[in-house]
Amino acid sequence: MQALVYPAYGELEVREVPEPIPGPGEVLVRVGACGICGSELGSFAARSPRRVPPLVMGHEFAGTVVALGEGTAGVREGDRVVVNSLVHCGACDLCRRGSTHLCRNRQIFGMNRPGAFAERVAVPAAIVYPMPAAMSAVQGALVEPLANGIHVVSLASRNPMESVVVIGAGPIGLMCLQAALRKGAERVGVSEPNPERRAVARMLGAAAAWDPREGGLTAAVMAFTDGAGADLVIDAVGSAETKRDSVAAARRGGELVWIGLHCDEVTLSSFALILEERRLSGSYGAGEDDIRTAIEWFAAGRVQTEPWVETAPLARGAEAFFAALRQEGRAVKVVLEPGQ
Ligand SMILES: [Zn+2]
Ligand SMILES: [Zn+2]
Numbered sequence: 001m002q003a004l005v006y007p008a009y010g011e012l013e014v015r016e017v018p019e020p021i022p023g024p025g026e027v028l029v030r031v032g033a034c035g036i037c038g039s040e041l042g043s044f045a046a047r048s049p050r051r052v053p054p055l056v057m058g059h060e061f062a063g064t065v066v067a068l069g070e071g072t073a074g075v076r077e078g079d080r081v082v083v084n085s086l087v088h089c090g091a092c093d094l095c096r097r098g099s100t101h102l103c104r105n106r107q108i109f110g111m112n113r114p115g116a117f118a119e120r121v122a123v124p125a126a127i128v129y130p131m132p133a134a135m136s137a138v139q140g141a142l143v144e145p146l147a148n149g150i151h152v153v154s155l156a157s158r159n160p161m162e163s164v165v166v167i168g169a170g171p172i173g174l175m176c177l178q179a180a181l182r183k184g185a186e187r188v189g190v191s192e193p194n195p196e197r198r199a200v201a202r203m204l205g206a207a208a209a210w211d212p213r214e215g216g217l218t219a220a221v222m223a224f225t226d227g228a229g230a231d232l233v234i235d236a237v238g239s240a241e242t243k244r245d246s247v248a249a250a251r252r253g254g255e256l257v258w259i260g261l262h263c264d265e266v267t268l269s270s271f272a273l274i275l276e277e278r279r280l281s282g283s284y285g286a287g288e289d290d291i292r293t294a295i296e297w298f299a300a301g302r303v304q305t306e307p308w309v310e311t312a313p314l315a316r317g318a319e320a321f322f323a324a325l326r327q328e329g330r331a332v333k334v335v336l337e338p339g340q
Contacts, residue, residue, distance in 0.1 A: 001019050031120065033311070034117055034336050085144045132295065144291075146175045152259050156234075158255065165224070165232070167233070167234065177201060242260065311335045317336050
């Protein structure tokens with residue numbers, strides 16, 4: 001079968017690879033669509049130790065079950081499915097508590113096991129979700145990033161969300177924006193240097209979108225919130241600067257959720273957290289409920305993927321990946337379609 005292979009640092013090519021064989025408890029999924037994730041673009045560019053070649057990347061995917069391994073009750077050939085990007089063990093303390101996305105033995109497609117930039121991939125039957133007939137495979141591939149956005153907002157629902165600020169209008173930022181609006185945020189402001197992405201954020205319902213290079217994030221947020229700061233600040237970039245500035249952008253008693261992984265160590269004011277009772281949480285991936293909610297929202301037509309998602313055939317996967325890396329064109333998100 002064909003796959004987009006990452007054979008060595010700096011290289012990507014579509015080539016023939018061996019057919020995967022589903023093991024016990026696994027099913028073989030013919031991939032209908034698989035999104036290129038910002039974390040994959042970042043890992044490739046930075047030669048990250050989180051994704052070491054040779055590797056087939058791809059973890060945001062949906063498709064059709066075409067073969068069953070041994071012991072796979074509840075799934076049939078021909079089922080259209082959305083696949084969780086995380087494989088959990090089901091046995092550790094966190095899995096037993098229902099926090100399967102925090103599993104101590106978690107594996108991620110395209111990182112710890114072969115990914116879905118391929119025609120077919122073997123996946124545990126326990127992590128597939130039925131995909132409603134109303135949903136396309138491309139929408140199925142967008143369930144994972146939407147579920148990430150829903151998870152971010154679910155971690156921060158302790159305050160009324162009169163004002164929310166999203167830092168970064170990449171795919172995750174745009175999903176956080178939509179999740180915040182669907183979960184009852186009154187006004188969402190978006191901080192993003194790229195003018196095309198700011199325009200997309202406004203089309204998706206942002207009340208304001210500004211360039212943080214003009215006057216800084218804090219001043220823009222204070223103008224947006226009449227000097228109070230935001231009830232919730234979501235950092236979907238994760239640079240040292242956005243993490244530091246996100247603290248001052250939250251109101252007293254407000255909340256911050258960090259999902260961006262741009263850099264690790266950071267210097268910030270701990271007193272601003274303590275003395276004004278701001279609460280900070282990290283967010284990683286999505287829980288099973290978040291994935292179910294994302295599927296429901298797509299099936300009900302509540303998620304907007306125009307005009308920011310584009311598709312490309314898997315055969316042109318390397319070009320599409322490099323174009324996404326250079327942020328060429330209007331697409332914020334590129335989804336590969338092996339069947340095309
Ligand atoms: Zn992803
Ligand atoms: Zn586990």
